[in-house]
Amino acid sequence: MKNFTIFFLLFMGGLFSLDRGGAWLLDNLYERVRSGQRGGLVNTYLDLTPPPIVLMGDSRLVSNICPDSLGPGTFSLGHHGTTQIFHTALLSVLRQKQKLPRTILLHVDLDEYLRPSYPEDIQYLKYYYGQDPLVTAYTNEWTWLAPLKFSFALYRHNSNVASLAKNYVSSNPDAPLNQGYEPETPSPQDSVRTLYALEKLNAEPPYLNRAHLRYLREFIAICKQEQMELICFTATYYQQPRHLAATSALVDSVLRAESIPYINYAQQPITELSNNLRYWHDATHLNARGIPLHSQDLARRVAEVRARKPLL
Amino acid sequence: MLFNSFEFLVFFVVVTTLYYILPHRHRWWLLLGASCGFYMAFIPAYILILFFTILIDYVAGIQIAKATGPRRKQFLILSLIANLGVLAIFKYYNFFLDNVGAMLDSLHVTQYELPYLGIILPIGLSFHTFQAMSYTIEVYRGNFPAERHLGLYSLYVMFYPQLVAGPIERPQNVLPQFHVEKHFEFNEVVMGLQRILWGLFKKVVVGDVLAGYVNSVYNNYEMHSGWSLLLATYAFAIQIYCDFSGYSDIALGSAQVMGFRLMENFRLPYFAKSVTEFWRRWHISLSTWLRDYLYISLGGSRLGKIFTYRNLMLTMLLGGLWHGASWNFVIWGFLNGLYLSVEKLLGVRVGEPLSWPVKLLRVLLTFHLICLTWVFFRATTFEQAWYVVTHVTEVLHTAPPALDLEKLGTFVPRVAVLLLLEYAFLRRHDFHLLAPTNGWAKPLAVSLGLVVVLLCFGVSSGGQFIYFQF
Numbered sequence: 193m194k195n196f197t198i199f200f201l202l203f204m205g206g207l208f209s210l211d212r213g214g215a216w217l218l219d220n221l222y223e224r225v226r227s228g229q230r231g232g233l234v235n236t237y238l239d240l241t242p243p244p245i246v247l248m249g250d251s252r253l254v255s256n257i258c259p260d261s262l263g264p265g266t267f268s269l270g271h272h273g274t275t276q277i278f279h280t281a282l283l284s285v286l287r288q289k290q291k292l293p294r295t296i297l298l299h300v301d302l303d304e305y306l307r308p309s310y311p312e313d314i315q316y317l318k319y320y321y322g323q324d325p326l327v328t329a330y331t332n333e334w335t336w337l338a339p340l341k342f343s344f345a346l347y348r349h350n351s352n353v354a355s356l357a358k359n360y361v362s363s364n365p366d367a368p369l370n371q372g373y374e375p376e377t378p379s380p381q382d383s384v385r386t387l388y389a390l391e392k393l394n395a396e397p398p399y400l401n402r403a404h405l406r407y408l409r410e411f412i413a414i415c416k417q418e419q420m421e422l423i424c425f426t427a428t429y430y431q432q433p434r435h436l437a438a439t440s441a442l443v444d445s446v447l448r449a450e451s452i453p454y455i456n457y458a459q460q461p462i463t464e465l466s467n468n469l470r471y472w473h474d475a476t477h478l479n480a481r482g483i484p485l486h487s488q489d490l491a492r493r494v495a496e497v498r499a500r501k502p503l504l
Numbered sequence: 505m506l507f508n509s510f511e512f513l514v515f516f517v518v519v520t521t522l523y524y525i526l527p528h529r530h531r532w533w534l535l536l537g538a539s540c541g542f543y544m545a546f547i548p549a550y551i552l553i554l555f556f557t558i559l560i561d562y563v564a565g566i567q568i569a570k571a572t573g574p575r576r577k578q579f580l581i582l583s584l585i586a587n588l589g590v591l592a593i594f595k596y597y598n599f600f601l602d603n604v605g606a607m608l609d610s611l612h613v614t615q616y617e618l619p620y621l622g623i624i625l626p627i628g629l630s631f632h633t634f635q636a637m638s639y640t641i642e643v644y645r646g647n648f649p650a651e652r653h654l655g656l657y658s659l660y661v662m663f664y665p666q667l668v669a670g671p672i673e674r675p676q677n678v679l680p681q682f683h684v685e686k687h688f689e690f691n692e693v694v695m696g697l698q699r700i701l702w703g704l705f706k707k708v709v710v711g712d713v714l715a716g717y718v719n720s721v722y723n724n725y726e727m728h729s730g731w732s733l734l735l736a737t738y739a740f741a742i743q744i745y746c747d748f749s750g751y752s753d754i755a756l757g758s759a760q761v762m763g764f765r766l767m768e769n770f771r772l773p774y775f776a777k778s779v780t781e782f783w784r785r786w787h788i789s790l791s792t793w794l795r796d797y798l799y800i801s802l803g804g805s806r807l808g809k810i811f812t813y814r815n816l817m818l819t820m821l822l823g824g825l826w827h828g829a830s831w832n833f834v835i836w837g838f839l840n841g842l843y844l845s846v847e848k849l850l851g852v853r854v855g856e857p858l859s860w861p862v863k864l865l866r867v868l869l870t871f872h873l874i875c876l877t878w879v880f881f882r883a884t885t886f887e888q889a890w891y892v893v894t895h896v897t898e899v900l901h902t903a904p905p906a907l908d909l910e911k912l913g914t915f916v917p918r919v920a921v922l923l924l925l926e927y928a929f930l931r932r933h934d935f936h937l938l939a940p941t942n943g944w945a946k947p948l949a950v951s952l953g954l955v956v957v958l959l960c961f962g963v964s965s966g967g968q969f970i971y972f973q974f
């Protein structure tokens with residue numbers, strides 16, 4: 193037992209040193225990363241003076257909307273494969289870093305309300321655990337063992353080290369500013385992908401996740417507290433999926449109650465894009481041919497909304 | 505409660521600490537209670553099924569030992585019916601109805617309603633059922649005396665490290681260990697902990713990373729090129745090895761920390777030079793179970809060549825069905841049975857001296873033959889498996905897409921580290937190289953290195969172990 197105790201103490205001492213030393217190294221690396229979706233984009237944004245308009249949302253924002261269409265300096269903080277919990281927590285990080293923009297254009301993905309919430313999304317911001325109160329709270333809600341996990345400083349970089357190193361190497365300070373816009377190049381597989389994705393989308397079970405609205409409400413609350421202008425929109429679909437009426441109504445009810453303008457292309461699609469395979473990467477993402485059409489239309493409708501509605 | 509979760513870490517520390525604090529006479533109930541808690545973390549009510557079979561087998565074991573003549577066989581049959589009956593209801597009943605339905609459809613019968621059961625398969629059912637069966641069979645064969653202590657017998661079936669995914673133990677190995685008082689052994693504890701870390705490394709640093717790619721390809725297989733399908737199949741071969749052998753390492757390590765030795769379940773299977781050898785290195789506790797209780801009972805190789813091939817095929821077909829109630833698993837078993845029969849026909853022997861180039865070629869050939877079987881194991885339908893098998897040939901006339909090359913760059917370093925370390929460890933007879941008796945520097949460095957790698961590269965929200973579903 194004595195030997196084990198000494199061994200254990202040596203192990204714990206070594207682990208503590210490696211953990212803190214490693215975390216210090218990785219934190220420094222992380223702060224220098226300016227490339228990639230997990231950290232690079234946020235760091236690039238945090239370097240800037242807050243732009244007038246910031247776009248937030250998931251891959252349907254990243255690959256459907258060109259930020260420049262909404263005016264010079266517009267920045268897209270869209271992240272692939274994320275849901276509303278991520279966007280709300282990211283907004284909290286921006287607030288904590290005092291980098292809030294004047295106007296936010298939030299893409300509300302209606303498909304999220306068809307599925308159980310995905311609280312694991314908060315992991316993408318785990319670097320901010322312990323720094324940002326909302327990230328910390330969401331993480332603790334997701335797993336009660338979070339305080340134990342994050343007692344290891346290295347855990348803030350858990351499973352991201354390889355991509356962190358890759359993004360650090362590919363971060364080029366002289367490269368032109370990437371505004372978070374990633375158009376999909378048209379490819380011969382687009383039509384197959386679109387029809388296949390449409391089939392999957394229509395196969396979604398008829399289920400409405402009302403509890404998921406909580407994150408949208410919290411997003412709105414932050415915007416109101418900070419007196420920011422918020423406009424929500426839902427990007428157009430290749431073909432309206434059958435769940436659309438129910439999810440649209442659900443989201444619409446919240447946004448109406450909060451007096452948030454909502455541009456819902458799901459219900460008022462852009463005619464030229466509907467059912468036209470030429471413009472689509474899959475059933476929910478446009479390819480580079482379709483993006484200008486959607487982006488310009490969005491810019492026009494945002495301008496109309498802003499002309500009608502005074503700032504919050 | 506998954507082995508790769510922080511919940512298990514807390515559970516393990518608490519149970520192990522209490523285990524060493526308590527005197528020997530009280531330890532069995534601690535372990536039994538902990539095992540019940542561990543099992544009930546999945547679906548609590550299913551523990552009643554376990555209690556049911558435990559009671560039947562416990563009584564049957566004692567009665568077999570007491571009785572003489574045909575009554576012994578009657579009690580054995582009672583035990584087998586109880587165990588296989590539970591398996592049949594929970595695992596095979598709905599599959600049977602599926603096939604009845606398909607048959608009626610083919611006969612153009614349209615007006616029928618089949619009485620499906622809306623039940624979820626109890627976790628690890630096939631594992632603990634086979635383990636329970638090995639007890640009554642061994643008692644019946646006179647190889648092991650009946651266990652009189654109900655608590656210890658229950659622990660034999662429910663011992664938490666191997667309850668849900670093996671190794672499928674034999675009573676001769678485990679039950680006597682429960683009777684012997686275990687003392688805190690520095691060496692055993694440190695080696696056990698290292699074994700756990702190594703298992704976690706396999707699961708969360710390699711297996712779960714590969715799983716993300718495999719799932720994305722197999723779940724949308726029609727969207728992927730032949731190269732992606734091939735890469736995903738290779739990745740699945742490594743994933744399933746890391747997942748299952750990683751589980752076994754954690755199971756063996758958790759038991760070893762408390763002084764128990766469970767049987768080895770894997771010995772570098774992808775270094776096998778024939779499929780026959782592969783089955784002596786892969787899921788050893790199942791392959792030896794099938795050999796001892798099925799293949800040999802069917803006559804083994806004693807009845808001539810034709811019967812040997814029949815027995816091999818039957819054993820592997822049933823081995824396939826053991827994994828899951830689906831025709832894909834039957835095909836998986838058929839392919840393995842076919843390989844074993846052909847190797848028998850060709851006179852392939854395990855351990856025959858071979859030159860290095862021949863060894864290498866044989867290892868590569870065996871790996872690819874096994875990969876073909878994994879396609880049927882991983883695919884959810886026969887159509888999917890057939891699509892993968894027929895479209896993989898595209899690699900012969902197309903260049904690999906850039907995305908696949910990038911993925912390869914992510915996987916190869918992890919897999920290379922895994923294979924090198926596995927080879928280095930196992931070539932030198934297990935983890936004894938890292939025992940603290942040989943100096944503290946190596947075990948300390950290895951343990952620290954593994955923890956740091958787990959923290960940096962592990963997928964902490966990784967999924968369930970593949971074999972839990974069996």
